[in-house]
Amino acid sequence: MTTKVAIINYGIGNIRSLYNSLKKLNVEVEIILNPELIFKFNKVFLPGVGSYKDAIQLIKKIGWEKSIKDFSSNKNNKLFGICVGMQILSTYGYEHGKSDGLDIIKGDVEHMYKQGCDLKLPHIGWNSIKILNKNLITENLPNDSDFYFVNSYSFKIVNSDQLIATTKYGIEFPSIINKDNVFGTQFHPEKSSNAGMQILKNFINA
Amino acid sequence: MLKVRIIPIMLWNGTTLVKGNKFENEKRSAGSPLTTIKIYNSRDVDEIFFFDISRNNNTIDKDFILSMTDCVTVPIAIGGGIEKISQMNDLFEYGADKIVINSIIFKDRNIINEASKRFGSQAITVSIDVRKINNNYECFYNLGKIKSNLKFKNLLTECVDRGAGEIVINSIDHDGLMNGYDNELIKITSSLVNVPVVASGGAGNYDHFYEAYKNGADAFAAASIYHFTEHTPAKAKKYLLKKEVPIRENFIIE
Numbered sequence: 001m002t003t004k005v006a007i008i009n010y011g012i013g014n015i016r017s018l019y020n021s022l023k024k025l026n027v028e029v030e031i032i033l034n035p036e037l038i039f040k041f042n043k044v045f046l047p048g049v050g051s052y053k054d055a056i057q058l059i060k061k062i063g064w065e066k067s068i069k070d071f072s073s074n075k076n077n078k079l080f081g082i083c084v085g086m087q088i089l090s091t092y093g094y095e096h097g098k099s100d101g102l103d104i105i106k107g108d109v110e111h112m113y114k115q116g117c118d119l120k121l122p123h124i125g126w127n128s129i130k131i132l133n134k135n136l137i138t139e140n141l142p143n144d145s146d147f148y149f150v151n152s153y154s155f156k157i158v159n160s161d162q163l164i165a166t167t168k169y170g171i172e173f174p175s176i177i178n179k180d181n182v183f184g185t186q187f188h189p190e191k192s193s194n195a196g197m198q199i200l201k202n203f204i205n206a
Numbered sequence: 207m208l209k210v211r212i213i214p215i216m217l218w219n220g221t222t223l224v225k226g227n228k229f230e231n232e233k234r235s236a237g238s239p240l241t242t243i244k245i246y247n248s249r250d251v252d253e254i255f256f257f258d259i260s261r262n263n264n265t266i267d268k269d270f271i272l273s274m275t276d277c278v279t280v281p282i283a284i285g286g287g288i289e290k291i292s293q294m295n296d297l298f299e300y301g302a303d304k305i306v307i308n309s310i311i312f313k314d315r316n317i318i319n320e321a322s323k324r325f326g327s328q329a330i331t332v333s334i335d336v337r338k339i340n341n342n343y344e345c346f347y348n349l350g351k352i353k354s355n356l357k358f359k360n361l362l363t364e365c366v367d368r369g370a371g372e373i374v375i376n377s378i379d380h381d382g383l384m385n386g387y388d389n390e391l392i393k394i395t396s397s398l399v400n401v402p403v404v405a406s407g408g409a410g411n412y413d414h415f416y417e418a419y420k421n422g423a424d425a426f427a428a429a430s431i432y433h434f435t436e437h438t439p440a441k442a443k444k445y446l447l448k449k450e451v452p453i454r455e456n457f458i459i460e
Contacts, residue, residue, distance in 0.1 A: 016301045020276050045252055050326050119208075120400045122328040122371050125424070126209040126454040146209060146454040148281055150303075150328040169208055191281050191303065193250075195457040 003204055004028045006041040008068075008085075010058045012050050018082070018190040021197060027204055035159055042077045043204065048084030052093035052153065054103055055084045062082035065102060072182050074106055078183045079104075080203050081097060086177065086184030087155060095153055105179045106158035115154065117170030122152040127187075129175045131164040136206050137176060137183050137199060145195040147175070148186035154186065209454040210446070211252035211425035212415070212439045213404065214432050216242060218286070220260030225430050226407075227382035229335070229350035236433040239274060245280045246432075250440045250456045254278060255306065255374075255427055258286030259349060266296045275301025283331055289313075294321055298329070306374060308333040309347040311361075312354050315368055322369025331404075332365045333374035334358070336391060343391060350378045359398060366399045373399055374427060377407040382430055384410025389421040396422025411437065412445035419451050 004023060009031045022029045022045075025093040030041070038044055046068065048055045059065055061091045081089050090101040093109040101109070112121055126146040127179050128144075131138050154173035157163055167186070177184045183203060189196035216239060217224050221298040223236040226336055236242075239256075246254055256274065275282055284297050285306025294305045305325070311332060322330045335346045336358060354361075362373065375395045377388035387408045396403045402424035409415060409428035418426055431437045443453045 014298055014301060014303065016272075017275065017278075017303075021279060024279075028448075049329070120402060120424075122326075122401075123208065124328050124372060124402055125211055128207060128209075142457065145457050150326075152328070188281075191279065193279050193456060197279065198457065 002028050003042060003043065004030070005045065005204065006030045006038065007031045007045045007047060008038070008064065009033050010055075010062055010064055011055040012048055012055055012058055012084075014049060015047055018045060018047055021200055022204075024197070025201055025204055026154040027090060035063045038067045038071045044071060044077070044079050046079060046081040046085035046088075048082065048086075048088065049150070052082060052084060052087050052095035052101075053097065053099050056088045056093065056099050059088065068102060071106065076180050078203065078206060079183070081184040083151065083152070083188055084191070085185060086186055087153060089182065089184055090155055093153070104182055105162060105177060105184065108156045109153050110156055112152055112154050112169070112171060112173065114182060115156070115171050119170040122150060123169045124150050127167050127169060129167050131165045133161065133164050135164045135176070135178055137178060137202050139158065139202050141198050146192070147185070147189070147195055148191040149168070149175075149187045151186055156182075207453050209252070209452045210419055210423070212250075212442050212453075213253045213255055213425050213427040214246050214251055215255040215257060215406070215427050216438060217429060218256065218258045218260065220258070220262050224259075225382060225433055229378050229381060236429070240277070242272050244277050246439070247280060249438060250443060252454055253280055253282060253425070254282045256282060256284050256312060257306070258284075261287050266293055266300065268296070268300055271297065271300040271302070274431070279333075285331070285333060289317075291317070291320055291324060294325065298325060301396040304329050304331050304372070306333050307332045308335065310357065311365060312345070312347045312352075315364065318365055318368035318370055322371065327369045327371035330370055331372040331374055332370040333376060333406075334362065335376045335378050337378040338388070338391075359394070362395060362398055366401055370401065372402045372404060374404040374406050380408030383408055384430055386410065386414040387418045387423070389417050392418050392423050393421040396424075410435075412442045415442055415446060416451065418448050419446070
């Protein structure tokens with residue numbers, strides 16, 4: 001039986017490359033526009049590019065907030081937030097002013113300059129991760145694998161045991177996080193060649 | 207550590223890929239885009255630049271763009287003749303990760319603010335074509351045909367202030383000659399801006415990448431070196447790794 005996964009389309013970002021990457025892993029992928037449809041799946045991706053504020057406003061406007069929270073409160077389900085999709089799992093975000101996030105993983109999303117980064121931003125390109133905690137999402141991945149990042153903001157996580165991997169760029173920031181059945185990567189696995197495919201595979205097989 | 211990037215450029219004239227040569231005589235065929243992009247994607251490149259120089263792209267050919275973006279699992283930046291937010295929107299929808307703008311900034315620099323606000327500055331790359339005249343760097347646009355009166359350094363910093371997330375600095379004098387990048391130009395550019403600088407125009411061997419790196423380039427774009435020599439992105443990476451340049455080593459899936 002093929003696994004069925006869904007990608008949430010709330011009107012932001014480049015979903016197609018994620019869709020294509022998942023297709024390569026021989027899974028059935030559906031792009032869902034209606035928050036009610038989330039409950040037909042047990043593995044769901046929450047993508048995102050652009051700003052925290054735009055993303056969370058759209059999520060709330062279209063009625064995704066409750067369905068994403070309800071979905072993730074069922075521990076049989078698994079949610080994977082990518083880039084801004086990971087950032088909005090936080091309690092607050094400070095991009096273009098403060099906004100309330102989904103508050104699924106405790107923490108704030110703050111500009112990297114404000115956290116002491118003194119290198120060129122946005123942080124664009126391939127950077128390595130340091131795996132801190134063993135996790136199913138990083139299985140078969142060597143430490144120091146490179147992934148594709150595009151970010152100026154990063155997640156300040158409250159519980160360090162939810163920190164799976166970090167990346168250094170002026171500061172050391174969370175690049176993979178996990179709380180129970182909710183996963184997030186600051187990088188784009190769908191743009192990260194083979195290493196990214198391995199992460200997606202790990203999530204699907206989980 | 208952030209890696210420097212190896213970026214092959216695909217120059218598309220509407221019919222075939224072509225080799226650039228000081229922005230002139232861009233007729234020599236360099237193969238089909240689909241075959242080429244699949245090869246690049248499988249060969250450890252860190253990113254792909256696709257530039258349409260046909261100037262027939264007022265409306266974006268959705269199927270054509272999708273046929274390419276569907277093949278890649280690394281980022282792809284698309285440029286060439288883009289003058290409207292709506293074109294950018296279409297390209298992002300069809301799988302572009304970044305948009306590269308060039309000529310439009312000589313007519314309407316507000317588009318940088320608008321685009322970076324809408325899509326994020328990380329998605330907006332400004333490419334500037336430069337020629338050295340009497341020891342001064344002068345900016346050109348419309349495929350290098352028209353000289354601008356704007357001062358290079360002012361233009362550069364203005365683009366970044368307005369929200370450009372990355373600068374491609376292209377030397378028209380060095381383009382296609384494979385004698386090396388204009389390293390002075392790279393040095394000046396990277397000293398003036400605090401966003402990534404992509405060197406373009408002139409790479410002919412791996413040491414040219416290393417020279418550009420030493421002068422501050424964050425990425426090396428090149429076309430001819432891959433089309434017409436035995437050089438490959440993967441070998442470039444091996445060479446640079448030996449020189450202790452931070453390079454991404456591809457993860458081999460088992």
